[in-house]
Amino acid sequence: MEIESLAVGIFRTNCYLLHDTQRVWIIDPGDQGEMIRQIISERGWTVQSILLTHGHFDHILAVPYLHRHYPEAEIMIHREDSSALGETAYDTMVSFIRHVDVQLLQHVNDITEFPSPTVLLEDGQLIGGCNLRVLFTPGHSRGSIGFYNEEEGILFSGDTLFYHTIGRTDLPFADYDVLIDSIHKKLLPLNKEVNVYPGHGKVTTIGDELKSNPFLS
Template sequence: MKWNQLPLGPLQTNCYILSNDEQECIIFDPGEESAKLIQYIQTRKLKPLAVLLTHAHFDHIGALDQVREFFKIPAYIHEKEAKWLLDPALNGSQLFPGEPIRLKPADHILAAETELQIGSFSFKLFETPGHSPGSISYYLEEKGMVFSGDVLFKGSIGRTDLPGGNHDQLMKSIHSKLLSLPEDTIVLSGHGPVTTIADEMESNPFLNGF
């Protein structure tokens, strides 16, 4: 199983493509630049099965409709942010320059910490609110990696000054859900470079003293 990081849009939001030996793939957070993302997938002859959203802020969902319509695949999101796809005030797009984002509803609503099976891909879902109410981290236990969205970054943590943000809740999510994972777990964040749980436990200044 392989993963590739594809920063998209002016905020360089990380879209991740997780693929298996059969060339099937899962798309995480198609934030913008749909043509670039579609070409990337086609060039590598990948066969997308689904789009998984870590949360519904505008910079993580901008290319969602184009991508899922092109490949005829479903999108998954947490129930607490299902309405955000349709509402620029909730997804934050009306607060920033550019066109307000109004998307179609998600195809599947996630409502609990459970195991999600899509083809040969198996994820454990962690509810990790704080950056946003419906933030989800997708843990691929067999490969020791977690797609954490904007919860935890290399040397930093997610912002909590947007609607629905809560700093104490974010810190609780990080410590109880992410830092409890094996220390060699790879953290694939929504922005910036990849890191590990061990590195963040050792050197992330925002986690000291919590």
């Protein structure tokens, strides 16, 4: 499997296209659905699923657009963040944004309808086809998860672990101690060689974060 990365939207969220020669799994389509669709159609891939590391708006804004164009694709999120989709989506998003920065509302006003998730993920679940295992890592949000492929040595860490830093916990439903605990219990025990693809910024490895992340020493 290979990974194509796109930095999308106002927060330059990493949207990852995990693919083989025919199929693609879209991880965190945070914005710019048209560009994502364009790339997928140029490559000739079939969309299998939309996988969400958590429900913050900067990771899901292109879900409605992609769902319209790929209605067969599964939409997967952890149960604890599932209010970010479906009928509760708009209210969840607006109340979150009011806490963060009310100016951001202008970016989301035209998106009021989100599809419901088709799969509610649980810790340890294995997602078929892409062989990504769900690692439940709450703290940045209540339903934050990582997606880990052991054979390939890759982890999509969402906003839990970044290059030399960790996710924000000054947000509604975030908790610093829970986040640190998640990282220590679920992520740091992985092989040092594992490549970590975060929700923002550059790729790192578990070994580099063990050595150089100031929040984890």
